[in-house]
Amino acid sequence: xENVEQHPSTLSVQEGDSAVIKCTYSDSASNYFxxxxxxxxxxxxxxxxxxSNVGEKKDQRIAVTLNKTAKHFSLHITETQPxxxxxxxxxxxxxxxxxxxxxxxxxxxxx
Amino acid sequence: DARVTQTPRHKVTEMGQEVTxxxxxxxxxxxxxxxxxxxxxxxxxxxxxxxRAPLDDSGMPKDRFSAEMPDATLATLKIQPSEPxxxxxxxxxxxxxxxGGEQFFGPGTRLTVL
Numbered sequence: 001x002e003n004v005e006q007h008p009s010t011l012s013v014q015e016g017d018s019a020v021i022k023c024t025y026s027d028s029a030s031n032y033f034x035x036x037x038x039x040x041x042x043x044x045x046x047x048x049x050x051x052s053n054v055g056e057k058k059d060q061r062i063a064v065t066l067n068k069t070a071k072h073f074s075l076h077i078t079e080t081q082p083x084x085x086x087x088x089x090x091x092x093x094x095x096x097x098x099x100x101x102x103x104x105x106x107x108x109x110x111x
Numbered sequence: 112d113a114r115v116t117q118t119p120r121h122k123v124t125e126m127g128q129e130v131t132x133x134x135x136x137x138x139x140x141x142x143x144x145x146x147x148x149x150x151x152x153x154x155x156x157x158x159x160x161x162x163r164a165p166l167d168d169s170g171m172p173k174d175r176f177s178a179e180m181p182d183a184t185l186a187t188l189k190i191q192p193s194e195p196x197x198x199x200x201x202x203x204x205x206x207x208x209x210x211g212g213e214q215f216f217g218p219g220t221r222l223t224v225l
Contacts, residue, residue, distance in 0.1 A: 034213065034214070036216075043204075046214070093212060098159065
């Protein structure tokens, strides 16, 4: 089955700096890669996603890149703000739509 | 504002008791997922349904867990009997299946089994 690895497990950045989280996956058949943000006491919230026919996608301060050959994808947050502090999860979906999640990255943005 | 709802939000029970968690998926979504989140294991898929039919429950301990969709607006997850190791946050998510891909999560049920 699919295995998703996520790094780093924790990331501390100064407000205004960029944050990058990287994930690798094992199943070359995976075709959908969402990113979720989870705040304390809440459910994961879908923030951006990318499909296997696209290499890069951007939405305001967040962007995701996908390298299918290398089987890795990354989340980039620019101009970080304190409200970006949360746990971020990457995931990979198989053709049935089942998601395998990474272990999560705790992002702390310090003012 | 369409969203997934879950009840109860918090549940404290004693070992051996039955626990039932409920989920209302987003109207029109045909796929429902149940996940469990713990510090040690992260987010684990327990079971999922498409058009109310169970497709995969391989992540669920069959002897004590059961998941059903009595109708398109209600999904349930039952644990009987509950054990302390079942303590976790249980999330329901809904989506449009492979066609859409996106899954939208509810707020979760935090279960504590004493």
